[in-house]
Amino acid sequence: MATQLRRVEYLLRRLTVKRLRTQVGREELFRVRRGVYAARPCENDDELRALLLCLPEGAALTRQSAARRHGFGVLREDQVHVQLPASVPRPRLPGLVVHHSALPVRPVLVGGLPCVPAARCAVDLARRVRRLDALPVLDAALRSGAVTRDELLAELPAHRALRGVRQARDLVPLADGRAECRQESQLRLIVLDGRLPAPEPQIWVHDSYGIRRYRLDLGYRECRLGVEYDGQSHLNRDRLRNDRERMNWLDANGWRMRYFTDQDLYRRPQHIITTIRAALA
Template sequence: MPADDEHLRALFLRLPAEAMLGRESAAQRLGFGVLRAHAIHVVVPPGVARPRIPGIVVHHEVLPIVEPVLVGGIPCVPAARCAVDLARTVRRLDALPVLDAVLRAGMCDIDDLLAEVVRHQGLRGVRQARELVPLADGRAECRQESQLRLVLIDGKLPPPEPQVWVADRYGVRLYRIDLGYRERRIGVEYDGGTHLDRDRLRHDRERSNWLAANGWIMRHFTDRDLYRRPGYIVDTMRAVLRP
């Protein structure tokens, strides 16, 4: 649950001096909060007693943190540490969106994430983080787009490129595709709720017609496909990508 600055400052007056925001709460504070936080997550060093405060989830931080990041006076776990903590503890489908988002926010780079994974060696879930960090891409623009990309990769299909610009014959960029295989002129789109807007629908129809007329093969998927039948996505794209 999001908390305003006043609420957080009041909370930290009740917490141990070493406490800092972590997990989903730190990610939101640091600008890459793609996962909903149902509580305020706080981390404390080992040996420090966990305070019992309603609505607060306290984690013992096994690895030392030399210096927290202050955002509006609130101490937070550094971005790379926070992203890897989440990448090894949330479900796989949510982990890649976190890694993509921290890169997109510019809070760290891929080398920072790789180094952080090494520091987490031996901790629960680090194998998942180690597998996903090399796949992270800051060009991804939303959680579902990252998840759709992961479904394709886990389905043993070639990794698609996020946010592919398509230009006209004069080199003028006209349209951008969520995911694409540029050389094959194959595009993949996630259709969320915004696509139901009438103006957006008109734009999408114009865009789809232009792409089809210029040799692009497009496939569109929804939340039902992504969360209930990922196998359908993989089978559909495998048929399109077949030589």
């Protein structure tokens, strides 16, 4: 349950300055941030609500901050990203990044917080972040159920004259809600940008009885080629033991596996393309 927050102007219409200070000293009131108080300690997103109370009317969370509330926060949120109408001056508050919107937007409430709509948020991020991070955002947006592909496509024309729209227009048709992590989406994008056949995300491999045994990050059914990202979670001893059993079973059942790490993703993407191209050949 959200804590009720009050601006100091509201409180001073009912209390004297001395009484206000006394209640704060007795912990009958709690200072959330400058100019905003609450009747109990903060919880959940109360500090963020307090910040929004300090901003001009029409402020709404956007970019990474809105994406996290919509359920597709795959990018780091080091600061609070807020959108304001273009005519409103930028307030200077610590930890706040203000974006002036060239497009009209009607905020929606998500968990009691005003946010730009999910489709607007996803396309804004797909326009402005680097390409390797943009597809993971779109994949996660579809996976979360906050937005559909048709809604993303319908949002694109509104951004036609804005910076980075070409990147967003290229990537929206490639987005796939079956991708389960950021690195998996990045791996798929490297493969696609290498002009290789599109791999299928989250392939189930069945045994001879038709029972599902293992699921692969990416793969090509026709030639039984699997492509996977190896992250830190695979270094756990129990996970490593299970991985070895899984690898042996897949090999025995005709599947050729190719594994890649963060070193491959971020430092030598051409190695990924060359390896998969050779395997497909």
